[in-house]
Amino acid sequence: PSIRKFFAGGVCRTNAQLPGKVVVITGANTGIGKETARELASRGARVYIACRDVLKGESAASEIRVDTKNSQVLVRKLDLSDTKSIRAFAEAFLAEEKQLHILINNAGVMMCPYSKTADGFETHLGVNHLGHFLLTYLLLERLKVSAPARVVNVSSVVHHIGKIRFHDLQSEKRYSRGFAYCHSKLANILFTRELAKRLQGTGVTTYAVHPGVVRSELVRHSSLLCLLWRLFSPFVKTAREGAQTSLHCALAEGLEPLSGKYFSDCKRTWVSPRARNNKTAERLWNVSCELLGIRWE
Numbered sequence: 001p002s003i004r005k006f007f008a009g010g011v012c013r014t015n016a017q018l019p020g021k022v023v024v025i026t027g028a029n030t031g032i033g034k035e036t037a038r039e040l041a042s043r044g045a046r047v048y049i050a051c052r053d054v055l056k057g058e059s060a061a062s063e064i065r066v067d068t069k070n071s072q073v074l075v076r077k078l079d080l081s082d083t084k085s086i087r088a089f090a091e092a093f094l095a096e097e098k099q100l101h102i103l104i105n106n107a108g109v110m111m112c113p114y115s116k117t118a119d120g121f122e123t124h125l126g127v128n129h130l131g132h133f134l135l136t137y138l139l140l141e142r143l144k145v146s147a148p149a150r151v152v153n154v155s156s157v158v159h160h161i162g163k164i165r166f167h168d169l170q171s172e173k174r175y176s177r178g179f180a181y182c183h184s185k186l187a188n189i190l191f192t193r194e195l196a197k198r199l200q201g202t203g204v205t206t207y208a209v210h211p212g213v214v215r216s217e218l219v220r221h222s223s224l225l226c227l228l229w230r231l232f233s234p235f236v237k238t239a240r241e242g243a244q245t246s247l248h249c250a251l252a253e254g255l256e257p258l259s260g261k262y263f264s265d266c267k268r269t270w271v272s273p274r275a276r277n278n279k280t281a282e283r284l285w286n287v288s289c290e291l292l293g294i295r296w297e
């Protein structure tokens, strides 16, 4: 049990309650996102599960509603691999809600065979980075009027081996499904860093997170990782354990001075030198705006 406790990692210890608060979590129909949604709903928030498969979302939502006795768990369609779907989600959300206090950019894909999103972006870059970049842009005014508000970006320790390959962002010249994931997770941290800089003084803060190595459906495209996860299951976190750092960054009091930073096991953690490069962060921001056809100063 003590080994298990060690691998379970940090625990979010705040007792913050969330009546009247509005939360959006992407990819919350399963895994870490679902457990994050469950905890936030149990604290009284109105939680929007933003997912690509509404049926899966409804099944998660009804389980959470029963479990937490909070009827305010809502499901909305959001496919991050299609900017039309992201825009439609944001438009409907903005029409429905006057406030947004917590946005958790949690959804992710890992190690999928080469493919492109509806807008022609390599899938890892398109879903994990660009999709969340656009979603945050579209929801930002609501976050600002609801300040203090927070944006949590779920990244990964594997950002350490990621690079932003500006000369081949869509991996058309060279593609490795493992590295493509790592590159996109580095992009999550650079986005967080640059976003924090641009949000100074607005009351909206942002954090990047490594949830730990967590048992979930993320490994679905790799039979090797599926096997490893099963073999080493006592050392792999449950989804509930994996949700702790996202919860900490969404809820812990006094975190504002650490906006833009990266957390693991509910503590601030060091990032790779590439993830600390302000020039790369700024260039990625500008290229992302160009690719998405938006102006975000």
Ligand SMILES: NC(=O)C1=CN([C@@H]2O[C@H](COP(=O)(O)OP(=O)(O)OC[C@H]3O[C@@H](n4cnc5c(N)ncnc54)[C@H](OP(=O)(O)O)[C@@H]3O)[C@@H](O)[C@H]2O)C=CC1
Pocket: 026, 027, 028, 029, 030, 031, 032, 033, 050, 051, 052, 053, 056, 078, 079, 080, 081, 105, 106, 107, 108, 109, 110, 127, 154, 155, 156, 157, 210, 211, 212, 213, 214, 215, 216, 217, 218, 219
């Ligand atoms: N598990 C781990 O060990 C680690 C996970 N992470 C990160 O944690 C986050 C959550 O992953 P985890 O819970 O483990 O994985 P899961 O695969 O269990 O959950 C991922 C979620 O993202 C959703 N998703 C995938 N593609 C899209 C899309 N195009 N549009 C909308 N939603 C989409 C999935 O939907 P659907 O169910 O329909 O496929 C699912 O709800 C990810 O960002 C991942 O990179 C980071 C480090 C380690």
Ligand SMILES: CC1=C(/C=C/C(C)=C/C=C/C(C)=C/C=O)C(C)(C)CCC1
Pocket: 155, 156, 157, 158, 213, 228, 229, 232, 235, 236
């Ligand atoms: C070596 C090793 C492991 C594998 C770790 C791996 C392969 C981590 C991958 C992390 C990922 C995919 C992060 C996602 O963002 C286990 C199973 C923990 C058990 C202990 C030994």
